[in-house]
Amino acid sequence: MTSPTQASRNARRFRAPSVIPGFGLTFGYTLLYLGLVVLFPLATLVWRSSGLGFSGLYDIATEPRVAAALRTTFLLSFAAAVVDLVFGLAVAWTLTRYDFPGRRLLDAFVDLPFALPTAVAGISLAALYAPNGWFGEPLADINVKIAFTRWGILVALVFIGLPFVVRTAQPIISELEIELEEASATLGAARLQTVARVLLPPLAPALLTGFALAYARAIGEYGSVIFISGNIAYVSEIAPLLIIVKLEQYDYAGATGIATIMLGISFVALLVINLIQAWSRKRFGHV
Secondary structure, three states: OOOHHOOOOOOOOOOOOOOOOHHHHHHHHHHHHHHHHHHHHHHHOOOOOHHHHHHHHHHHHHHHHHHHHHHHHHHHHHHHHHHHHHHHHHHHHHHHHHHOOOHHHHHHHHHHHOOHHHHHHHHHHHHOOOOOOOOHHHHOOOOOOOOOOOOHHHHHHHHHHHHHHHHHHHHHHHOOHHHHHHHHHHHHOOOOHHHHHHHHHHHHHHHHHHHHHHHHHHEEEEEEEOOHOOOOOOOOOOHHHHHHHHHHHHOOHHHHHHHHHHHHHHHHHHHHHHHHHHHHHHOOOOO
């Protein structure tokens, strides 16, 4: 049973003091805004698909073309997020820890995928990696094809997801004290030991946040992918494109079913990532 003192502490924690007054108004606005902009549209989608039932959703999910598109979307989105995690950390570390000519310009280039329309990115990547493109032609000479394959999808998803990891990692890297690395080296730790035991633990929550953002962004990406993927059914067709195809065929039930399945899988995946992130913050400290 909760004591009055503990209840009072919980209430103070729930209503932490702030320089901006009006907790009730701002909290109510937050719930209203999230409800109207996020929860209500998603609830409407689930309600419209409820007429299909679990058996109907299962039939849609196990349809060969739909299953192939879902596998392509989620597996390549996960792979792209992993690539962004590794190379995004390297880019963030370089831009934060080193001073070199053109650093500010390179730092600005990181945000280009945010600013570019996705169609522009898709056309640019398709032109570069096409068999007669600047990158595609030398790759074709060694029998490597990127454009109009699943590799093209991966390239597009890595392109649009990289800034999420870089921007979430940079502030934490800037706060890491170089003295910790020097102390680790003084105590005889190897470089890999310093990275694993000194640098990665405080970076883990930020990296997981960047990974989750890149993964979520990749799942819903459409514009940049359709230009470079080739959109071949069972091979390089993504689930968002298949939803458009269903709508053009006036198969509203099928489109709604695919959207609901994507929503469910995305929610579970992001929930798992957030649970891991919460554990890492509890384990290594709040960052």
